[in-house]
Amino acid sequence: MPDKSVRDMSVFERMHYSLSSRMFHTILVFSLLLILAAGLISSWLFSRAVRAQLEENTWNLSQNISILLDGDTVERYTDKAEEIYRSLDPELRNNPDSEEYRAAFAQLQDDQWTQINVMLERLVQANSAGRITIGKNLPDENRFLSVFDAREGENARPAGIWEVPVSSERELNPVTSYAPVIFDRADKELQCIGKAVLSDGAGRECADIIVGYSLNAAARRVRHVMVQLLLVLLLITAVADYFIVQKMKKTVVKPLNDLSRAAEEYIEDKKDGVMVEHHFQDLTIKTGDEIENLSLLMAEMERDIDEYVRNLTGITREKERISTELGIASQIQEGMMPSIFPPFPDRTEFDLYAYLNTAKEVGGDFYDYYLLDEDHLAVVMADVSGKGVPGALFMMASKILINNYAVVLEHDPAAILAALNRTICANNKAEMFVTIWLGILNIPTGVMKAANAGHEYPIIGGRETPFALFRDKHGFVIGGMEDSAYTNYEIQMKPGDQIFLYTDGITDAMNSSGEMFGISRVVASLNAARPCSPKEALEHVASDIRSYVGGEDQFDDITMLMLEYLGAGEKSAEITVDAVLSSIHRVTDFVEEKLEKAGCPHKVQMQISIALDEILSNIAKYAYPDKQGKMTVRLRAEASFAEVTFADSGIPYNPLEAETPDTTKPAMERIAGGLGIFVVKKTMDSMTYEYRNGQNILTIRKNY
Amino acid sequence: MVIKCTTNDTETTVRVEGRLDTTTAPELESVLKDAGEKSDSLVLDFEELDYLxxxxxxxxxxxxxxxxxxxxxxxxxxxxxxxxxxxxxxFSDVLTIEKS
Structure with a gap:
């Protein structure tokens, strides 16, 4: 096994470790081992067979010779040879190669001796034997004296040459009494030697026949055959190996490579985000085995994954879209809720602060406040029965409807709630409902006119008085029943009085042991913060809830609002006098006093006094042509501007439509008429007129 | 409103103090009418006039x-x-005015 991953390998390493090369190597090694084993076994068997054959040949040949030769004839030669040998000087006996020794035996080599020798030579040739020697054993000399000696590839040897007799290394064959011997001779020639005994006519053993077969030749033959066998086996193995590898390449390696290439392309495409689903499905692997099965499974898996990815992409896109839309919805909802504090920086009669924390992206709680006109502030606190998107939609509808009805049915909370209920009931398919507390504060008088449609009790208190739950008269929830009726009630607010409005998210906030915050804790929290501004009070309550709840997740929508009435104060004043010229100074004095207190600059005071004189004198002169009437002046003096409103019930007259006098004419042609309104227009910053409820209402404003 | 008249030969100086408005204008009108008949020229001193x-x-x-x-x-x-x-x-073009 390589010690690194296939991905880290070079091309050559990959080739080295490739399946086909490994298969080739494995088969080769096993084949060679097999050939080696086969060679060893067959050479052993073959040698045995050859040796057995040689032994048989040796034995057969020696037997044949003993039959072929006439014992008496041979005996003659052997006896004669022994006689000659024993007649020789012992020194000469030890030197058989000498001329003298040879000459002593030459008398034996007669015609018959030559005849027999030739026959033996033929036999040697015909039987591929190594030698045939016939002679006599001389046990006392331990020498074998040869008479006839025919050898392969040699001329007949002369008679009388002796040799040391072969000692038997093996047991005699019990059947044949024949013991072929293998021995190593001095000339290194390995020979199989057989010995037979020749008897004469009287049955006396007269000569030994020695037959030798060269083992070297046999061994050569065995080697030759083995080499051929090995070559043939090698060839067959190589060819078989080649074909097996080719076959494996076709049925295993190529399909596997196809699969891995498909997988590679698949991965590449997936990385690039390309959705082509045919890498595995386009493969044509027809091996009919596990690999084909694998490719089919891969194709199926590819189809499934692609389908899954497609579905997932769709779902993800859809989720993103919903999330984006919810984010926008949340922004819209937040945008609908007034959230800039103080909300009316130029109004000093009241202070207001609100807090909203939505648990989900969009919620069903809402608060609202807006000035219906200069003197009336509407305050709404509501809680829709559902959360999330449905709650938010219902909330939007409710909020817009309240605004609309508040404009139409001004200053009557019960009527506004009843109208809202009718509208919502008529189209409430989802059967949702909303609880609403709606109050309209008369800013100059401090009277809060309110109605409650199933909403939590307001908590009332202030800088002077402790907070307490105000158990007001409840109507049914909006959207519950079509003909619900609501009742107005009034609270007289003194300067410093505060109204705390909230939704059940506050009272229902739970701690870790599942206990709710509860209304008494809200009241206690408010009283602990008292006396304080609405902002401080709300922040105190929010932090109390947060520490009560601790790390708990069930932080519901928390919505609360506090309104503090600061009183109409010195800054807002109203005076009503008879519409006659003599009343003008009373009004002027009244207004100047208020302006002085408000810190209005002297010059502006003078300009406003001029305006009062012009407008009031107009009213006194022309508003009531034939009866006595009243005129009212309402003043708002703020730190940066003053606003004066004139009201009379006289004949409708819009001074803004009066003709502008020509101020460029010379004195003699000038008339003084119409200059009054012109002066006011010129000196004031704005001037508006409306005819409402049978009254001429003219408002002038001067910034400073 | 307080009106003070000082006559010197043919010129009468009318000093107007306070407010010259709808209610007080008729008073000044009659004073000026008398003074205009008596004198050849008029001087209106508005030093103490708050507004008109x-x-x-x-x-x-x-x-x-x-x-x-x-x-x-x-x-x-x-x-x-x-x-x-x-x-x-x-009126600034029509009247002869000396600013204070």
Missing amino acids: SSAGLRVLLSAQKMMMQKKGMKVIHVNETVWEILEVTG
Whole structure:
């Protein structure tokens, strides 16, 4: 096994470790081992067979010779040879190669001796034997004296040459009494030697026949055959190996490579985000085995994954879209809720602060406040029965409807709630409902006119008085029943009085042991913060809830609002006098006093006094042509501007439509008429007129 | 409103203090009418005048028209508030004014 991953390998390493090369190597090694084993076994068997054959040949040949030769004839030669040998000087006996020794035996080599020798030579040739020697054993000399000696590839040897007799290394064959011997001779020639005994006519053993077969030749033959066998086996193995590898390449390696290439392309495409689903499905692997099965499974898996990815992409896109839309919805909802504090920086009669924390992206709680006109502030606190998107939609509808009805049915909370209920009931398919507390504060008088449609009790208190739950008269929830009726009630607010409005998210906030915050804790929290501004009070309550709840997740929508009435104060004043010229100074004095207190600059005071004189004198002169009437002046003096409103019930007259006098004419042609309104227009910053409820209402404003 | 008249030969100086408005304008009108008949020229001292309204302008215009037949009328010591009124109404071009 390589010690690194296939991905880290070079091309050559990959080739080295490739399946086909490994298969080739494995088969080769096993084949060679097999050939080696086969060679060893067959050479052993073959040698045995050859040796057995040689032994048989040796034995057969020696037997044949003993039959072929006439014992008496041979005996003659052997006896004669022994006689000659024993007649020789012992020194000469030890030197058989000498001329003298040879000459002593030459008398034996007669015609018959030559005849027999030739026959033996033929036999040697015909039987591929190594030698045939016939002679006599001389046990006392331990020498074998040869008479006839025919050898392969040699001329007949002369008679009388002796040799040391072969000692038997093996047991005699019990059947044949024949013991072929293998021995190593001095000339290194390995020979199989057989010995037979020749008897004469009287049955006396007269000569030994020695037959030798060269083992070297046999061994050569065995080697030759083995080499051929090995070559043939090698060839067959190589060819078989080649074909097996080719076959494996076709049925295993190529399909596997196809699969891995498909997988590679698949991965590449997936990385690039390309959705082509045919890498595995386009493969044509027809091996009919596990690999084909694998490719089919891969194709199926590819189809499934692609389908899954497609579905997932769709779902993800859809989720993103919903999330984006919810984010926008949340922004819209937040945008609908007034959230800039103080909300009316130029109004000093009241202070207001609100807090909203939505648990989900969009919620069903809402608060609202807006000035219906200069003197009336509407305050709404509501809680829709559902959360999330449905709650938010219902909330939007409710909020817009309240605004609309508040404009139409001004200053009557019960009527506004009843109208809202009718509208919502008529189209409430989802059967949702909303609880609403709606109050309209008369800013100059401090009277809060309110109605409650199933909403939590307001908590009332202030800088002077402790907070307490105000158990007001409840109507049914909006959207519950079509003909619900609501009742107005009034609270007289003194300067410093505060109204705390909230939704059940506050009272229902739970701690870790599942206990709710509860209304008494809200009241206690408010009283602990008292006396304080609405902002401080709300922040105190929010932090109390947060520490009560601790790390708990069930932080519901928390919505609360506090309104503090600061009183109409010195800054807002109203005076009503008879519409006659003599009343003008009373009004002027009244207004100047208020302006002085408000810190209005002297010059502006003078300009406003001029305006009062012009407008009031107009009213006194022309508003009531034939009866006595009243005129009212309402003043708002703020730190940066003053606003004066004139009201009379006289004949409708819009001074803004009066003709502008020509101020460029010379004195003699000038008339003084119409200059009054012109002066006011010129000196004031704005001037508006409306005819409402049978009254001429003219408002002038001067910034400073 | 307080009106003080000082006559010197043929010139009468009328000092107006306080407010010249709808209710007080008729009073000044009668004073100026008398003074205009007696003297050749008029001087209106507005040093102590807080403001004047269009009723006052009307009085000034008729006095100016009357004195144009004689040796004329002059307004002196006009404060800023009054000057603005005179200016926006074009009276600053009609009257002979000496600002304070």
